Each structure stands twice: as structure tokens, then as C-alpha cells.
Amino acid sequence: MILMILRQLMEKNMSSNEVLVGRSHEVAHQFDTAEQEFNTAKLGMWVFMAQEILFFGGLFVAYAVFRMMHPDMFREAAHHLSLKWGLLNTLFLLTSSFTMTLGERAIRQDKIKQGIMLLMTTVGLATAFMGVKAIEYAAKIHHGYLPAKWFFGEGMDNSLHLFFGIYFALTGLHGVHVIIGIGLILWLVYRTIRGEFGSHYFLPIEMVTLYWHLVDLVWTFLFPLLYLIR
């Protein structure tokens, strides 16, 4: 699955320079050509994603520091998370990245209907992800596995509450990104229905797709770090 997505990504990168946008779309006044506009926007998006990675980076460093300080506690903590739900969510997100890419591809080839279907599938998968997250959160809250001060769960290690501080911060922040992503994709669907996108212009779709892959990528780090390493 990941390999397929990677291939998609690479294909897209190779072809984007050849595809000249701008048949009916009007180039913004500060640019000379549609190609310049396209490349500039893309650069801006990549740079913005670098920023996102550093934003999450802080939390990953916190994770690493505390894992170093309490290695046994982290080993125990992973047992309090449900591998099944985590795996299911990983599946949801990876598939959604795939459908997102297919949707972008379809719209670029003027298969508008198919594109909208795929984008909506992505939204569906993302919502399912959030649903599972809600179930997980509810279970944690019920059993008292809450951030530090509120913690009343059962566990062997007496620093277990620290893990859940990090767990809620990391997954919460990621969840906020998923929700923003859902909003962005719905906005794309709306604009696609209005007929703004097609082979002549698909820049915003490309941007959101990049963003969505990033959200997916962050999760592919979160999942092993929080759930898998036992």
C-alpha cells in the first residue's frame, strides 16, 4: 500500500512540470505565466509542510526524552492501547491517502464525477478514523487513563500518567489536523461541483493532497511509536 502511494507521489512529481495549467484559469497578476504560478504555489506548500513537521517534531522530541527517562513505563503503556483499533485506523488513513491521490488524478483527467466520488470516500475514511479515535478516547477516559493530573487508571508503573499526557497531546494535535483536512477536502468537493477544477486548473487539489499525505505520514510515525513498540 505504502509503495503504491509512493509511486503515485513520484509519478505526480515527474509529470507536474510537463502539465501546463491555465486554459481558462486566470493567472494571478503578480505572475507572468501559469507555470510560474504553479511552481511557486507548490514550493510554498512544501515549505509549509516542513514547518508542520517541525511543529510535530517538538512533540516527538518530548516523546523520545520521556521514553529515555522511563523505558519500562513506556513498554507497559503500549499494552494499555488497543492494537486492533490502532491497526484499523492505520488502514483507514493509508487507504484515504490512496483514494485522495486517485481523486486528484481523476479530476486532472476531467473525470469529474469519479473524482468527487473518490474525494468523498476520502472524507468518509477520515471521518471513520475520527470515529475510532473517539471510541478509543472514550475507553481511555472511562478507565482513567488521562493526562497526568487527572490520571486514575490502573498500572504497574507509577509514572504511567506521563505517557498519557504525551499520548493525548500527540494524537489530539494529529486529530485536529485530520479535522482541518476533512474541512479542506469538503471545500474542494464544493469547488469541484461548481466546475472550477479540471485538467485546466487543479492547483488547490494538489496542495490539499500534499497536506493529506503529510497527515497520513505523521500517523505512520505515531502508530508504531505509541502502539507497536512493546
Next chain:
Amino acid sequence: MSHVPNINFFKATTGLKSWLFTLDHKRIGLMYLGFIWFSFFLGGIFALLLRLELLFPNGWFLTDRQYDQLFTLHGAVMVFLFIIPSIPASLGNFFLPIMIGAKDVAFPRLNLASFYIYVVGAVFGIGSMLIGAVDTGWTFYTPYSTSTDTAVITMTLAAFILGFSSILTGVNFLATVHNMRAKGMTWFKMPLFVWSLYATAVIQILATPVLGITLLLLILEKTINIGIFDPSLGGDPILFQHFFWFYSHPAVYIMILPAMGLMSEMISTFSRRSIFGYRFMAYSSIAIAIIAFLVWGHHLFVSGQSMYANMIFSFLTYLVAIPSGIKVFNWMATMYKGSLDLKTPFLYALAFIFLFTIGGVTGIFLAALAVDIHLTDTYFVVAHFHYVMVGGTVMAFIGGMHYWWPKMIGKMYNEYWARVACFLIFLGFNLVFFVQFIMGSKGMPRRYHTYLDQFQPLHAFSTYGSWVLGLGFLVMIIYLIHSIFYGEKAPANPWNGITLEWKTESPPVLENFDKVPEITHDPYDFAAVDGKKYE
């Protein structure tokens, strides 16, 4: 492409709305300029009050807590609202596109958005003062910041929002430099101000998010007690210091790099000589941006960091002196045998060299481990960073504002009064801060409003200096505002500069140039332009 009438950007459209919704980088730059100086005067009033309180050793009109709040607000306003956005958001916004021959920045709407995000951040920051001004110091160190009952959440939220504005400006400038250059404007034909903004953008993009997550974690710590920074829950308060300085040291270069770029512009124009070692200047900006990320630990020398980490951070901090030194020597070499024109902007550039050198050299004292243990948290540190930030950045900012005032506003300011103000500011600044080196080396700790009687004369001296400094700024506002209404009309090129911004009218036309300028020479090739050889 639609034809744009060649009228200056002030007159192109009128009314309040045409400013509030403008996408023109020049108008956005000017709006930033107004807000940024407003913040400066706000922070300046706090500073004057602080100095006034320190006139006598027993604390005569403020309580302990009020004093803590006042120095925190002075720091927070000056850092987050003034000096971080200062040069890039105002002069950078106005001149970056013009200097590379572009019609606008890459993303004008994002530019306007980042301006409004700045305004929202400012509202939060200033609002927090009304609901319980923060007393933690602008660094918000845990665990005190998580236990004080002042408005830490509102103020950190403000800094978080302002950081976001800074990131968006960085993204915008980076994309602009990469993709918006006019034909013929190769990387090594770019003015050094552009290079410095580019290096600054890299830091803004890569460092600011770390501040963002740090402040977010602090807010989570305060609201839902996640425990990461709380020692009573097993968290690590030193981790907060690491996170905070991972941003805030590079932020020092967000503050100083654009100033260095301005210096190169002013020095070469008023010496009428090509900048000495252009490529070294460009590369040293990038080098500073890279080293900036590797030295944060020098703020933790006495925080219980391992001795080996201290040694490495000390060594890396020394490295910063190399590219900074290259710049100072190159400016001096540029002036050597040049035909110096002692106009106001150039006077500020000279002030920068003098003050920044003192600030830089005292920075080396502080980078030395043994010396730093004695000097940590004394007035020596306060004097050091004020020499770098005010003596460096603010001097260059004022100089740059005078340099480009005729271009931005279309009016000349009064040269006589400008020199008077420059003299007062330079004198006042040294009166305030030079004695603080002496006090600090004698052990006067920072952040206390009561002190031993023996420091009273030096403190009083410093306070008197603050009045001279304040007077200098007052004179400056008066003649600048006067010039807007009664100033002589400025010619297109009052200083005979040769970078692109001097090839358009004053003020520039709506899309910056009547026709896209041809780039025929290096940015500082005065010899080619004047048709004679300068020795």
C-alpha cells in the same frame, strides 16, 4: 495581461477600505510599519517606567509584582510585537519585490492574512495586560509560569499567533525569492538585503513552529495538566528551556540578519563603492542561519545541563563570531577609500558598526563558560543583548527607514533634525546601557527593583540616559510626521542608489515599475554605473 495605469500606489485607489483589503505589498508593508512602531513606543514607555523605578534603590512607586509585570510586558512587546516582525514585515514587505524586479510577493493574499494574524496576536497580547499582566519574564519559564495566576495563557496564545504570522511571512518571502525574480536577476545579482531576508525566512520557517508547539504544550500544561514540564508530576522543566531556546536563539538571528542586510545597502550606497566580498556576505548570512540552530544550549549553562553539552554549546557559540566578524570587516573594507556621504541613514549605519561590535564582543565573554557563570542573570547580559538588539537591529531599522523614507512616502524628511535625533539616540543609548556592563560585572542581578545602595549612582546615570534616548525618539516622530505633510517632494533617487528600487518613481507606481526593469549590472557596481574606476 491587463494594463495597469502608471500612478503611484497611494493614489491608485482611495478610502479606508482600499487599505484594509489591499493586496499590494507596499501598503501592507506600510501598515506593518505603523503597527510595529506603535508597539515600539508602547514597549518604550514600559522601559522608561522601569528605568524611573530604578532611580532609587528601595523601589519607590511600584510593588514587586508590578515591577515583574512591567519588565515582562516590556520584553514580550519588544520581542514578539516589535523586533521579530520589525524589518522583514515592514521594509522587507515593501522592498523585497521591488529589489528583485517583481510586481508583488508570491502570495499577496497570504501576505494580507499574515498582517491580520499579527493584528489579532497584538490584540491578544495587549488584551492580556488588561486581564492580569504576566509576571514570568518574556521567556515564560516553567514551573513558575504554570503556577502564577497572571494571564499566561492569553499572552502565550498571543505569541503563538504572532509566530504563525511570522511563519507565513517567511513562506511568502522564500517563495518570492525563489520564483519571482525578474529576468536576469540571478541569485548573485540580488542585493544583500534580499539575501538576508532569504536567510531570515529559512529561520522563520524552521524555528518558529518549535516555539509554537512549546507554547501549545505550556497552554496544555496550564489547562489540562499534561505533566510534561511539571516536576511535581515527573515532568522536566529543563525540557521547556531547551524547547524555548531552540526557537528563541535562532530568533535572535531573525532579528539581526535583516538589519545586516540593510547595513550592506546603506554602506555601499553612501560610500559609493561596491560591497567588499559580496559572495562572502551572502554566504555568511546563510552560515549564520545554519549555526543559529546549533547554539541554543548556551542559555542553559547554569540550568543543570551536562558539562560536556556546555562545552560543545560554548564552542559552537564561538563559531557565530566568524560570519558576524566577516560582515563587520567587509563593511569597513567597503568604506575604505570610498567617497563617504554622511547622510542620516549612513550615520545610523556607523552607529550600528560601533554598537554591534561592542554587543558582539561582550557576547564572546558570555559564551565563555567560566565567565558566564559569574555573569549569568546580571545586568551584563541585559547590556549585551540591548547592544546587539537595539544597537544593532534598531539602529539599522531606523537607518533603513530613513534611507527608504523618500521612496516609501515620497517626501524628504528634515536632514538637520534627523541628525540631531540620531545624535540623541546614539548618546542616550550608550548612557543607558554602557554603565550596565559595569554594574553587571560587579554583580548587580537583573529583574530586581531593589538593590544595594552602592549601585545607586550607576542606576541613576542609566535612568538619566533613558530620558535622552526617549527625547531622541520624540524628535524623530515629530519631524517624520511633519515630513509627511510638509516635506519637500522626494526625487526618484535622492541618494544616487543603483539597486532596482531607485529605478522607479517615489513613491513607486502600482505594480512597482512602468516596465519590467532590465538587469544590466551587479547590485553594487558603482564603477560601471558612473563610468569611472573607483579606487
